[in-house]
Amino acid sequence: MENKKENFSEWYNEIITLAELSDKRYPVKGMNVWLPYGWKIMSLIDSIVRKAVDKKNFQEVNFPILIGRSMLEVEFEHIRGFENEIYWVTKGGKENLEEELALRPTSESAMYPMFSLWVRSHADLPLKIYQIVSVYRYETKHTRSFIRIREIHFFEAHTAHATYEDAEAQMDQYKEIWREISSQLCLPYFYDQRPDWDKFPGAKYTIAFDTVLPSGRSLQIGTIHQYGTNFSKNYDIKYLKEDGSFDYVHQTTYGMSERLLAAIIGIHGDDKGLVLPPDVAPIQVIIIPIPGSGVLEYARDVENTLSTINIRVKVDDRENYTPGYKFNDWEMRGVPLRIEVGEREVKNRTLTLSMRNIPGKVTIERSKVIYEVPDALIRIREKMMDDAQKVFRDHVFRASKLEDFTNEGLITAFWCGSKECSDRIESETEKSALGFMVGSNETGKCVVCGKEGRLAVFSKSY
RNA sequence: GGGGCCGUGGGGUAGCUUGGUAUCCUACGGGCUUUGGGAGCCUGAGACUCCGGUUCAAAUCCGGACGGCCCCA
Known part of the structure; x- marks a missing residue:
């Protein structure tokens, strides 16, 4: 395993392959093949995001991937910001399409023509929706797993409001949502207001969530944008006010991607491999049986108990691997908590716990497992956050x-x-x-x- | 946008200068054995990115495509 501090880039690539997060051999540049373990982590990240925005009354939608050229080419700076990185579909079978279709690079131009139909009066506002879909950008710089890719796993929230003040309040709510998400992912960050030349094309202003990886380079892991009426004026999104007059809506968006996973890998990992925050670990507790009489039954019983309190737990009953191999294997995959059981534990009605990011092993009583395990997972998360903050401050x-x-x-x-x-x-x-x-x-x-x-x-x- | 390096079993590699039999590690299948921090033995299967050229003969030389990596703007 590469040394993380000395050789971050190599370490990063290696752990993605070893932990089976993605398969880099797909023969189209910038396209990511998600492997089961990696996809499960990403799905858990997505569900944390979903939960956080659902709580704030966002509703999930799913828009088409294809956007007609005329929808995209409303004449203002939004399209100019993307024109060099759009994939175009120009043929259907052997025929040239009458109107060329773009693979969405982001969904404003897909959604806002519909917003224009959906929003009639002030009673329809605020409109708050989101989707988690793939977007496509023809990146010319060299691609890097989860950091710069051409098919992006994208969360995008879009809102429309009656007034600029309402839209500003939405910007504050985004920060509240992000605080919740980032604490579950144990990610430290700064809020930076992007300079005008670097804001989202078409936005009034952009605030980015920036973190830093051990290489010393910063990584943008989220952005929120205030659009004001820049888009509504171009897509004709108007509402009827109480006084009978019409006005354009004020809009905002919030975007995130698999860069969240990149940040988790880069910030928390160590020379043994991944370290996953318990909230996104596909397996939160791995039980390693050390062969002996009654051990496997004992292990399965503990597994059942933990399942009943919704812990993601698994017994590693592979027979062709030694316990030592399994310890290293699951540490590499970032499992937060390991439980070892052998004849010793069976005899004493105990369990041996080892936390991924806290050295040493502790013995607990079998009867207290439903209290001790959730408690250990919380301690692991808190330690991860503390350590990450410390490293962030040091950078x-x-x-x-x-x-x-x-x-x-x-x-x-x-x-x-x-x-x-x-x-x-x-x-x-x-x-x-x-x-x-x-x-x-x-x-x-x-x-x-x-x-x-x-x-x-x-x-x-x- | 400009420049450089590189493509060999699933992964990592040797061989390429000087053209002729493709090396090792790891992972994988089968068997025996072992298991409290990456066990061992036996055995099996598996590769020269693609297209074209030179040649009796190409992993090796030449051209192109595709893919990867690095540096600079």
Whole structure:
């Protein structure tokens, strides 16, 4: 196994193959074959997301993958932001299509013509929907599993509101949703308001959730966008107000992808392999029987008990592998909690527990398993969050001048907000502006030009 | 966008300079045996990315396609 700190890129690739998350041999560039274990983790991430947004009254929908050229090509900056990375379907069988069809790169242009039909009056607002689907982007930069791919597993929420204030309140609610999701995935982050030249095409403004991987490069793991009326004016989404007049709706979106999985792999993994947050572990508890009389029955009994309290548990009863092999195997796959049972445990009515991210083994009484196991899973999650926060803090550096931009990681510094100063920083340090740090009111002199600026975050990003 | 490196069983590789029999590790099937931190022995199956060229003969040399990796903008 590669060394994670020294050789992050190689380590990352290797663990994806070893843990059987995806099969990289598919012969079309940028396409990911999800293997059962990887897909299960992603599905668990999706269900956490679903639960969090459902609670806020979002409704799940599913739009078509194909978008007519005329729907996409409403004349404004949205399409120009994507035109270089759209896959086009130009033929049906042997015939050229009368209107070419795009594989959605994101779904605004698919959804908003329908929004225009759905929204009649203020009583239809707010409209809050989401979908979890594949979107397609013809990436020209080199692809990387779960980080830069051409078929993206995409969560996208879209809303429409009567007023800008309502849309702003939605932006705050997104942050509340993200706080819940990120704590279950144990992911630390900054909120950065993207510079105008880097915001989502068509948006009024974009706030990104940025984290950092052990390579020192930042990874955008989520974005929320305020559209104002930019899209509703182009897609004609109007509603009848109480006073009888018409007005355009104000819109927002929220996007995330399998980069969440990339962040989990990169941030929590170690030189033994994956470390999965209990909430997304396909197997939360693995029971390893050490062969002996009565052991297997004892193990299965514990498995049944844990199943009844909805723990994802499995007995590894493979006969052709030694316990030592199984220990290493499941640690590599990131299973949070292991229970060892042998004749010793059977005789004493005990269980031996080993937590993936906490050294040592502890012995508990068999009769207390339904309390001890959930408790251990909580401790594992808390430790993961603490460790991740610590590493994140260790990768954030404060700079007061350009010469301080030397560290591998996120740099915080004052910046006037101009493109010229950001370009200068990029050419001299390879790091570019992720944007102003949201939530900070600190002001000071721009590290480049010396004009009045605000606290911003810089990094080399994926 | 520009430049460089590379494609050999499922994975990792040797062989390529100097053309002729394809190496090892691992994983996989069968058998015996073992099992409290990656056991051992026996045995079996499995590969030169594709298309074209040179040649008596191509994994090896030449051209192209496809795919992968890295660096710079």
